[in-house]
Amino acid sequence: xxxxxxxxxxxxxxxxxxxxxxxxxxxxxxxxxxxxxxxxxxxxxxxxxxxxxxxxxxxxxxxxxxxxxxxxxxxxxxxxxxxxxxxxxxxxxxxxxxxxxxxxxxxxxxxxxxxxxxxxxxxxxxxxxxxxxxxxxxxxxxxxxxxxxxxxxxxxxxxxxxxxxxxxxxxxxxxxxxxxxxxxxxxxxxxxxxxxxxxxxxxxxxxxxxxxxxxxxxxxxxxxxxxxxxxxxxxxxxxxxxxxxxxxxxxxxxxxxxxxxxxxxxxx
Ligand SMILES: CCCCCCCCCCCCCCCC(=O)SCCNC(=O)CCNC(=O)[C@H](O)C(C)(C)COP(=O)(O)OP(=O)(O)OC[C@H]1O[C@@H](n2cnc3c(N)ncnc32)[C@H](O)[C@@H]1OP(=O)(O)O
Ligand SMILES: CCCCCCCC/C=C\CCCCCCCC(=O)OC[C@@H](O)COP(=O)(O)O
Numbered sequence: 001x002x003x004x005x006x007x008x009x010x011x012x013x014x015x016x017x018x019x020x021x022x023x024x025x026x027x028x029x030x031x032x033x034x035x036x037x038x039x040x041x042x043x044x045x046x047x048x049x050x051x052x053x054x055x056x057x058x059x060x061x062x063x064x065x066x067x068x069x070x071x072x073x074x075x076x077x078x079x080x081x082x083x084x085x086x087x088x089x090x091x092x093x094x095x096x097x098x099x100x101x102x103x104x105x106x107x108x109x110x111x112x113x114x115x116x117x118x119x120x121x122x123x124x125x126x127x128x129x130x131x132x133x134x135x136x137x138x139x140x141x142x143x144x145x146x147x148x149x150x151x152x153x154x155x156x157x158x159x160x161x162x163x164x165x166x167x168x169x170x171x172x173x174x175x176x177x178x179x180x181x182x183x184x185x186x187x188x189x190x191x192x193x194x195x196x197x198x199x200x201x202x203x204x205x206x207x208x209x210x211x212x213x214x215x216x217x218x219x220x221x222x223x224x225x226x227x228x229x230x231x232x233x234x235x236x237x238x239x240x241x242x243x244x245x246x247x248x249x250x251x252x253x254x255x256x257x258x259x260x261x262x263x264x265x266x267x268x
Pocket of ligand 1 (some may be wrong): 121132
């Protein structure tokens with residue numbers, strides 16, 4: 001009898017949430033973000049011991065495990081990904097990857113295309129996000145203090161050395177923060193200094209239009225990897241030009257993917 005009541009209440013609650021999601025776009029989005037956060041927290045708690053057992057602690061190799069878990073999330077939302085240009089990641093040696101950053105949901109798009117041996121740059125505050133912080137630590141994410149340019153620069157200089165020594169690719173969000181305006185924020189220069197310091201084979205811009213497609217069910221999210229820009233031979237004087245070039249390429253692609261006419265705007 002009690003079980004019957006419980007089931008009836010459960011069904012009524014689910015129905016209520018479904019109706020709410022149909023009626024209000026804001027409620028729809030909030031509930032989806034809520035489910036995504038729960039998946040991240042639970043997925044991280046389950047994946048962390050597996051990472052420690054398989055790879056012995058913090059290692060870029062753990063990204064394979066994290067990627068497998070995050071790639072399963074799309075089924076909870078009825079999402080599909082249309083990926084283009086994956087072959088552009090096939091560069092010899094270390095490389096920098098830059099992409100736009102609309103929300104915490106971007107991790108789903110990132111994991112669809114993440115190449116092996118690639119770590120992301122993240123704000124240091126993420127370390128304290130419970131099980132999610134632990135899994136980000138175990139995955140080898142490079143933590144920077146955005147409030148201190150000098151300390152961030154020091155970390156990036158070390159990264160330049162290790163990415164060459166250990167043949168690692170580094171993924172940076174050059175906007176430096178989440179931005180869901182549908183346009184790009186001006187790019188920070190850290191990623192491009194890193195590319196020049198490490199003299200990497202290429203800097204590959206990745207663009208996606210995420211948020212609108214996340215709300216439509218079943219949504220089809222487009223992710224596009226653009227051809228790499230050769231950065232060997234560039235000097236610190238070329239960093240501003242490289243930054244502008246990546247900004248323009250990514251902005252053009254973002255507008256194309258979201259079906260809007262391209263606009264011309266300076267990155268400065
Ligand atoms: C199983 C379930 C799992 C669930 C879940 C899993 C998730 C598993 C994936 C996690 C993934 C996490 C992903 C997190 C994503 C973020 O946390 S995004 C936020 C953190 N990331 C960033 O901020 C990166 C982008 N920021 C930068 O690159 C910035 O340039 C820096 C390095 C932070 C510096 O910040 P800034 O001082 O505000 O920036 P900026 O104006 O560029 O620089 C100031 C001056 O310093 C110079 N400068 C900058 N950098 C350098 C440099 N390296 N060398 C020399 N000069 C430099 C600039 O040229 C500029 O000088 P001028 O040219 O104006 O003369
Ligand atoms: C004991 C503490 C418990 C804390 C619990 C935390 C729960 C976290 C729940 C869901 C988080 C899913 C996060 C997936 C990883 C997202 C990485 C990310 O996108 O971080 C944002 C950062 O790039 C830019 O931050 P700001 O836009 O500058 O801000």
